[in-house]
Amino acid sequence: MSVLQHRALFAALDECRHEPVAKRIRAELGGATVVDSTRAVLLWEPRRVVPSYAVPEEDIAAHLTPNDVPKSEIPQGVTLASVSDRPVLDPSVPFAVHTVEGRPVDVVTDAGTRPAAGLRLADPDLAGYVVVDFDAFDAWFEEDEPNVSHPRDPFHRVDVLTSSRHVRLELDGMLLAESRRPVLLFETMLPTRYYLRREDVVAPLEPTATRTRCAYKGEASYWSVTVGGRPVPDLAWTYPDPLHEAAHVRDLVCFFTERTDVVVDGRRQERAVTPWS
Structure with a gap:
């Protein structure tokens, strides 16, 4: 029996999903390049429809300090019929709301700039990777092209x-x-x-x-x-x-x-x- 392609694409919506990125990904904070990676992955936390960047810890030029803030409550979400029968988490849901297991960290630079939020992932398939908050950085680049709002999704056009x-x-x-x-x-x-x-x-x-x-x-x-x-x-x-x-x-x-x-x-x-x- 044939299935709708978009249903097949989002069949794993409740799971953690990732996709390797072939591009060089960089992020700036306080005038310095803090993230510089050719090994980034796009990470979709369960129920999220927009991905975040996750990069190896060694590709982050900053200190990762544990942040033991209480876990944020997961909102109900919004139902998008074109995506799933289950409510999804759209881009308005802040980064601090996590549906994947991991340890929250602060990305702290030696320059004393404001810290950026991150999450050291517990998933064994992504060992050593840290998800970073796109909005917490001053600028992002894919190769040498600026990237705004959030990471681009290769399955979105x-x-x-x-x-x-x-x-x-x-x-x-x-x-x-x-x-x-x-x-x-x-x-x-x-x-x-x-x-x-x-x-x-x-x-x-x-x-x-x-x-x-x-x-x-x-x-x-x-x-x-x-x-x-x-x-x-x-x-x-x-x-x-x-x-x-x-x-x-x-x-x-x-x-x-x-x-x-x-x-x-x-x-x-x-x-x-x-x-x-």
Whole structure:
């Protein structure tokens, strides 16, 4: 009997999973290179959908000091139908929440910079490896290219395609945008995103101070929309300077389809359920 490929891929979601990285991985803290490894692995802790870097301890130019902080409570998580029937831990769940066995450590440099969090793994298949907190470092590099937000997943991809579909977005019966020339962005585990030209957006947009970063698309700036006299903050976003994979969505506007009503070629779409619903 055939199975859905994404179900097969996430069949081991409750297990610790890892994949060797062929790239040279480096991390900086306080102006110094603290992690420099050609032996890194991507590590997915049980129930996590975004990986962390784990590197051999000898590839960390710092002291690893045991940190006996109480174990953080594991949240319920969010259900993503495209991934698993069981709630998963999305990127908003902090590094300190661990679902794999290991000893928490602080990565401490001689320069006296703030310590970074790590976890010395107990798994015998990863003996001598330490998982490190991506967000605790100042900068990360794959070879000589900056890496933002989190490690890139080789099983995750972004496809950006021009389209002639008729796309209409509404909220509370009010038209937000309508286009017959959208740019569609397909990203693993996420609903289709409809990127539109500014002239196809009829709702007034007000910029906000919100910024987010994506490992595959870059840094996004956000827009608020007023619907029926009610401001709806951060309902849409734009990538003014996207990364390579998403270059074709530069300066286009995308609305959260989880929070708006989307009609494609006359057919109303069901609202997807994601961490941003």
